[in-house]
Amino acid sequence: MGEKLRPKDIEVLIVHRPRYNDWSWPKGKNEGGEPIVTAAIREVEEETGVAVVLGQPLTTQRYRLGSGHTKEVHYWVGRGITSGPAVRARKPVERASRREIDETRWVSPQRAEQLLSRRGDRRLLHETMALAAEGTLVTVPFLLVRHAKAVAxxxxxxxxxxxxxxxxxxxxxxxxxxxxxxxxxxxxxxxxxxxxxxxxxxxxxxxxxxxxx
Incomplete structure (x- = not known):
């Protein structure tokens, strides 16, 4: 277990979407077959201007669209960064238009609870705060990578x-x-x-x- 964090020690980043007039977590779709984790960090930076690295995975959200299709959205706890290898490795991203995102806010968990429009987004907030309370919100990633395709x-x-x-x-x-x-x-x-x-x-x-x- 790591350090237990209190709500007053935490701020979360949320976005306002004028098309739906709602507050939500930054998110979007993967492009051109890119991996989900790559899409996640790109979409956050496009919508907020903040570069992040991923930490704890959160519960995947699934809900039915008006078309009858089921949408699946993957979430992680993220941490903002301004320098380091992760920043140098990334391609520049273009900010989302104000028609898509017209406001971003760093807010306390209590304020996020009031602003987030969807019940599923509030559940993710509760999950995040539970991780903070048990000392598992801040993590150090360990990736095991197999070598790329080699000559037979x-x-x-x-x-x-x-x-x-x-x-x-x-x-x-x-x-x-x-x-x-x-x-x-x-x-x-x-x-x-x-x-x-x-x-x-x-x-x-x-x-x-x-x-x-």
Missing amino acids: RSSWEGREADRPLTRLGVRQSVDVMDLLAAFGVETLIASPWMRCMSTVGPYVTATGAQLHT
Whole structure:
């Protein structure tokens, strides 16, 4: 267990959507098949201007739309950042228009309880405060990443330690950057084998994150 936080020690960031005239958590849709965690940090920054890293996952919300389809929204506890490897690894984002989001506010949990329009959003607030009370709101992420796609053993004649990534693996190593940045990874430990070093290499080069072998 970590440090237990009191409501007075916490502020949360909410947004106002003029189209619906409601207050909610920042959220949006993934674009072009991007991973959900990448979409999460991008949408928060687009709607609020605040760069975040993800922490504890919260309960996934599901609700039925007017069209009859079911919408599924994933949430995490987030922490705002202004510097570090996670910031350097990210592409610039364009702020949402005022037609989409016309106001953002940092508020106390008590004020958020009053402002949040949807019952599901208030449940997420209660879940967050329960984590704070039990000392598990602030966490340190630990990510276990398998190396990207490597050349098959059957077609490689060199040393096993020197077996490289395929073209697909090289593209995957670039995609891994977004996942590591989403959780604010600052230190990496990797096998010295080429395919492992090549998987995390783009992130280390772009961010200056610490790499240990």
